[in-house]
Amino acid sequence: METLFAFGVGVVDALIAAVMAVVNLLPSALSDPFRYGFMQRGLLTSIIVGGICGVLSCYVILKRWSLLGDAISHAVLPGVAIAHLLGWPFFIGAFLTGALTSVGIGFIERHTRIKSDAAMGLMFTAAFALGVVIISQIATSTHLMHILFGNVLGVGYPALLLTLCAGVIAIGAVLLAYKPLFLYTFDPVQARAMGLSTGVIHYGLILLLTLTIVASLETVGIILVVAMLITPGATAYLLVNSLPLMMAIAGAIGVFSAIVGLYLSFIFNVASGGTIVLVASALFLVALILSPRHGLLQRWWSRQRA
Amino acid sequence: MAMNERAPSPGSAIAIRGLSAGYDGAPVIEDIDLDLPQGRLVTLVGPNGAGKSTLFKVLVGILAPRSGRVQILGDDATRVRARGDIAYMPQQEQIDWDFPASVRAVVMSARFARMAREPGLRRFLPSRFAGPDHHDAVAAALADVDLAALADQPIAALSGGQRKRTLMARVLAQGAAVLLLDEPLTGVDRMSEELIMQVLQREKARGRTVVTVTHDLMSARAHADHVVLLNRRVIATGERDEMLTEEMLARTVAAQWFGDEGTTRAVAT
Numbered sequence: 001m002e003t004l005f006a007f008g009v010g011v012v013d014a015l016i017a018a019v020m021a022v023v024n025l026l027p028s029a030l031s032d033p034f035r036y037g038f039m040q041r042g043l044l045t046s047i048i049v050g051g052i053c054g055v056l057s058c059y060v061i062l063k064r065w066s067l068l069g070d071a072i073s074h075a076v077l078p079g080v081a082i083a084h085l086l087g088w089p090f091f092i093g094a095f096l097t098g099a100l101t102s103v104g105i106g107f108i109e110r111h112t113r114i115k116s117d118a119a120m121g122l123m124f125t126a127a128f129a130l131g132v133v134i135i136s137q138i139a140t141s142t143h144l145m146h147i148l149f150g151n152v153l154g155v156g157y158p159a160l161l162l163t164l165c166a167g168v169i170a171i172g173a174v175l176l177a178y179k180p181l182f183l184y185t186f187d188p189v190q191a192r193a194m195g196l197s198t199g200v201i202h203y204g205l206i207l208l209l210t211l212t213i214v215a216s217l218e219t220v221g222i223i224l225v226v227a228m229l230i231t232p233g234a235t236a237y238l239l240v241n242s243l244p245l246m247m248a249i250a251g252a253i254g255v256f257s258a259i260v261g262l263y264l265s266f267i268f269n270v271a272s273g274g275t276i277v278l279v280a281s282a283l284f285l286v287a288l289i290l291s292p293r294h295g296l297l298q299r300w301w302s303r304q305r306a
Numbered sequence: 307m308a309m310n311e312r313a314p315s316p317g318s319a320i321a322i323r324g325l326s327a328g329y330d331g332a333p334v335i336e337d338i339d340l341d342l343p344q345g346r347l348v349t350l351v352g353p354n355g356a357g358k359s360t361l362f363k364v365l366v367g368i369l370a371p372r373s374g375r376v377q378i379l380g381d382d383a384t385r386v387r388a389r390g391d392i393a394y395m396p397q398q399e400q401i402d403w404d405f406p407a408s409v410r411a412v413v414m415s416a417r418f419a420r421m422a423r424e425p426g427l428r429r430f431l432p433s434r435f436a437g438p439d440h441h442d443a444v445a446a447a448l449a450d451v452d453l454a455a456l457a458d459q460p461i462a463a464l465s466g467g468q469r470k471r472t473l474m475a476r477v478l479a480q481g482a483a484v485l486l487l488d489e490p491l492t493g494v495d496r497m498s499e500e501l502i503m504q505v506l507q508r509e510k511a512r513g514r515t516v517v518t519v520t521h522d523l524m525s526a527r528a529h530a531d532h533v534v535l536l537n538r539r540v541i542a543t544g545e546r547d548e549m550l551t552e553e554m555l556a557r558t559v560a561a562q563w564f565g566d567e568g569t570t571r572a573v574a575t
Binding site for chain 1: 366367368384387388389390392393394396400401402405406407408411412415416418419421422429430432433460462476480486
């Protein structure tokens with residue numbers, strides 16, 4: 001176990017060195033903040049989180065799962081609290097309650113007349129409330145703030161390693177299972193007719209989403225992670241008409257927002273999670289106005305000519 | 307069309323025994339026995355709410371039957387689906403046409419089940435790197451429905467008839483033995499209708515079984531060989547000209563109004 005951890009630290013250090021090799025090519029005004037070890041770890045974490053959130057956000061957009069993403073991210077809170085009580089690593093608890101809640105939502109949807117939006121609202125607020133109650137008993141309010149809003153500058157090696165593993169799993173799964181994911185997202189009935197198990201794909205995708213959310217906890221926090229699971233995908237959706245391209249662009253937007261957001265948060269000494277989300281939102285605004293096919297400017301222009 | 311696909315086995319293409327299915331509450335179709343002949347164009351005819359779509363959902367596999375058995379090509383339906391031998395064409399409204407995909411990408415997706423069963427690591431690669439048989443099948447299907455020129459257009463840019471033909475090309479590219487088409491001619495222009503019927507006749511001539519659902523008697527009269535009159539159960543089944551008579555259609559509709567007794571009464575008059 002310890003050799004494994006040491007190996008992981010070695011991998012992380014190698015990745016940080018690789019990222020820093022690129023950063024050092026930049027003018028010193030830009031690369032200066034990244035002299036510090038905590039900034040370097042924060043940078044690597046943000047890049048990974050931005051990338052996986054961006055790629056997965058395409059599926060959140062296309063499956064109309066924004067509310068589900070919101071639900072899972074809130075449902076992670078009691079897991080963090082319970083894991084803290086039991087002395088477990090927090091991500092195990094977070095993953096468990098996140099997954100449990102999504103199963104619970106599916107159960108209510110299927111076995112009662114309650115529709116999915118109400119089922120989600122009901123389950124995630126209950127889970128979130130439970131988390132708040134437990135945490136109010138055990139932890140300080142700064143701890144709660146870090147879980148809710150992230151604290152990327154406090155990321156240590158264990159958390160960074162976890163994020164890295166989650167990133168490798170999520171990206172690997174999305175790439176290897178691209179074909180079933182395409183079928184399921186575009187036309188689930190066709191996927192069924194071709195003998196695919198849509199249940200497995202459905203819950204597999206939800207598990208990936210949960211994994212991504214858990215990995216993003218320290219970076220952007222519970223409340224804002226859903227923005228990273230919507231905004232990059234929505235931006236790319238306005239720009240292109242091909243799913244692989246949309247995934248690539250959304251991933252790039254996620255990474256770019258994470259880097260720029262981290263840098264700006266350091267310069268202006270403001271919350272990193274919020275800044276990252278604001279950068280992503282600004283990119284969305286640009287795409288909304290300027291997109292060649294679906295942009296507001298283009299619509300206005302074609303109406304003028306008509 | 308790629309010719310290396312398995313030829314369908316002889317016998318009835320779809321054999322249904324004692325099938326009941328539905329949603330919450332009373333079953334929509336009850337105790338259906340049905341044999342659909344192979345290599346023919348079969349049309350399910352019935353009024354709204356007769357259970358045509360429900361029956362299709364069971365065949366496609368998105369609705370589990372409450373009771374009864376479905377055999378396709380003499381094999382368990384689940385297994386037939388898994389080997390990609392059931393192709394399905396949904397109604398246009400069931401598809402999100404804003405989805406970021408080109409016509410070619412949608413048609414290529416019909417080959418994914420076959421790709422997944424290939425040995426080696428190639429099946430994990432993007433479909434660009436798939437074997438030439440897959441690309442040939444897609445190109446042939448696109449040419450069949452006259453969409454080769456639009457292959458790289460986003461599906462969002464297509465007209466209604468072109469969308470229908472895209473879905474038709476997807477069905478063709480799959481190379482399945484049984485083709486299930488939900489209202490294939492609704493809302494299409496004359497030219498698209500002719501194209502679609504032409505390729506369906508050819509698929510039929512190749513021994514494939516084409517099953518369509520329609521509420522449009524005109525198109526059933528024009529194109530079907532074999533007709534199944536359905537209204538929550540099978541009212542009658544047989545050759546088109548015997549089925550689409552005034553008397554038989556009245557019987558089909560009456561089954562909904564009066565239930566089982568109504569059927570007998572309607573026949574007696």
